[in-house]
Amino acid sequence: MLRIHIENLGNIAMVECEGRIVQSEAAFRLRDAVTSQREARIVVLDLSAVSAIEGGGLGMLWYLQRWAQENDIRLTLFNPASRVRDRLCHVNSMLQFDIATPAKMTALVAANRQSSVAA
Secondary structure (H helix, E strand, O other), rough: OOOEEEEEEEEEEOOOEEEOOOOHHHHHHHHHHHHHHOOOOOEEEEEEEEEEEEEHHHHHHHHHHHHHHHOOOOEEEEEOOOHHHHHHHHHHHOOOEEEEEEHHHHHHHHHHHHHHHHH
């Protein structure tokens, strides 16, 4: 089962995922959560609590990457657990996911705060 929590931080939508993305139901829930964030300029998928991802989940990440590009949204994956990271690295040469490090995420959130204050 996949649980999703969304938190909006200015132009960033943090989509926190917990569970497994191995069945089509979970993949479709992820799609619906991400595509509902049309106002965000950056969508961050926090995968730190995802224990497994299989072909359907990887295919959905590819779909979401394309959707984000078409809608001028940056899709970033954050902190995938080691098993998930292994799966992503295996297919990353073909799909080119943006996987943020904790330092990169800190800088991204800080830059978002500064642009929000300046506006």
